[in-house]
């Protein structure tokens with residue numbers, strides 16, 4: 452056994468670091484709260500001194516207002532002397548207006564939100580991303596490894612007349628033994644899944660760009676070929692009987708490999724990169740949430756469009772060179788669109804940085820993760836839906852909190868100024884406002900952030 456990563460380099464400690472960073476970072480709306488507080492503090496000081504002065508300069512006026520409000524607040528003792536009431540009004544105003552609820556409103560919600568994200572496999576690095584996610588117009592997806600698994604799989608096996616699927620697969624796999632070509636590996640995996648016993652083969656020969664051939668030791672010895680049309684033509688194998696099938700598979704953007712046994716065609720095996728299980732549902736949900744989805748890929752147009760059609764994406768930007776991915780993102784941004792990029796590869800890294808929010812597939816490359824604002828641990832597209840829902844819910848919680856903190860101060864300051872709030876009562880009210888904000892932030896935990904098509908909400912099991 453060999454330890455590949457220890458201590459700080461492990462994925463877990465990276466996760467811890469990301470969550471800590473997020474919880475310590477600021478959401479832009481916080482700046483708004485901070486700016487308000489910078490006016491709020493001098494204003495409250497002014498009001499407190501104003502109340503104090505009013506009670507001494509015009510005690511009748513102050514008392515009059517106080518007595519007027521008295522029936523609404525029967526617990527207040529209005530028979531106190533003017534000096535007592537004046538000091539009481541001054542102190543109560545300062546205490547009750549303490550803007551701690553205002554200061555707590557955003558960070559508490561952010562803390563709960565990013566914690567929930569981590570529990571559900573969505574790691575948010577910056578508070579800014581959490582705010583931007585809710586404003587997105589467009590989500591751009593990389594294809595290979597993001598929408599698809601990024602690993603070719605056998606999708607179809609078509610036997611020629613008089614042969615069976617099992618025979619085709621067994622022959623092909625026997626010849627591909629030891630192959631390091633992704634297509635060969637896909638065939639071998641399939642044969643393993645089906646528990647097929649392979650023939651012993653020898654004299655392997657890889658024909659570059661065409662396929663492979665080998666002899667299998669059945670009696671008498673046979674020459675088996677697995678490859679494309681060119682290989683079959685070269686070896687003078689007649690494959691007209693399955694030509695239509697091969698064409699159909701190719702139109703579906705699959706790679707069809709022909710299999711021949713001793714100069715006779717036995718069938719074809721098609722291999723293709725397949726969609727992740729939840730890609731279709733996730734894209735549909737995102738469209739339903741009002742987002743425009745786009746596929747951005749370096750692959751050829753035909754393959755890209757076949758995949759896009761399957762997954763339900765209408766806008767396809769294909770044959771885009773890696774260095775042009777950034778330009779495409781910037782082009783969308785010039786149209787006043789707020790854009791998120793979802794990708795996994797090294798070639799996606801610049802686009803992830805250029806997008807308003809970069810979302811990295813956690814099973815992808817380190818460079819992509821390093822360039823992104825959000826990392827999806829599970830690497831499935833449902834996590835994109837979760838990230839968006841989390842952002843919307845957290846942000847509305849922040850707004851609620853800010854509203855209550857402001858509302859609370861606006862409502863209680865006049866009472867304090869009129870000497871209607873005893874300093875002890877003011878102290879209790881002040882603490883209550885902070886508790887209210889923190890409690891409200893914690894209520895966020897009750898909301899559902901997994902996509903609606905996922906039945907059960909798993910908690911704490913993702914990381």
Ligand SMILES: [Mg+2]
Pocket residue numbers: 593594595596597794795796
């Ligand atoms: Mg990729």
